Amino acid sequence: MKTNNKKHSWKQRLHEIIYEADTKAGKLFDVALLIVILVSLVLVVLDSVDHISIKYRSLFLILEWLITVFFTIEYILRIISIKKPKNYIFSFYGIVDFLSTIPLYISLIFAGSGALLSLRALRLLRVFRVFKLARYTGAGSVVSIALKRSLPKILIFLYTVIIIAFVAGTIMYLVEGP
Secondary structure, three states, X not given: OHHHHHHHHHHHHHHHHHHOOOOHHHHHHHHXXXXXXXHHHHHHHHHOOHHHHHHOHXXXXXXXXXXXXXXXXXXXXXXXXXXOHHHHHOOXXXXXXXXXXXXXXXXXXXXXXXXXXXXXXXXXXXHHHHHHHHHHOOOOOHHHHHHXXXXXXXXXXXXXXXXXXXXXXHHHHHHHOO
């Protein structure tokens, strides 16, 4: 019975860290996740520039593997830490997490699937989950309160524009060829 309680408490603690940002560990996890997402997106952009891609190909590959392994572990931990894993797996964020993680693995198995690597840009959508941190910052003026109330709409607009720019840029890159 004690073993079951320890396992249960371990899963509860993991759930608290991953899904709740009101704890110190949860906030730290969200900040780390945000940093890794942004680094990943910078790598995607830099890798699309030929002279930079050629010069730093091995470094980019190593960093991409580290990021992919990080996201894979995070995806598995999210599944492990909830009571109904199917709810997460088939949720919007579950599908985005899966699709943004698998391209590198697929490129190992199937030759010529490098175009799938552009799916890594979907990692940008994971930022929405992290921005729940904005609820915990204090506001001292009417302007900051108004901005906070409008922040979800502003963020949705900005990230929609950024995603469209990434997708359009990727399509243009693929159409024009390297």
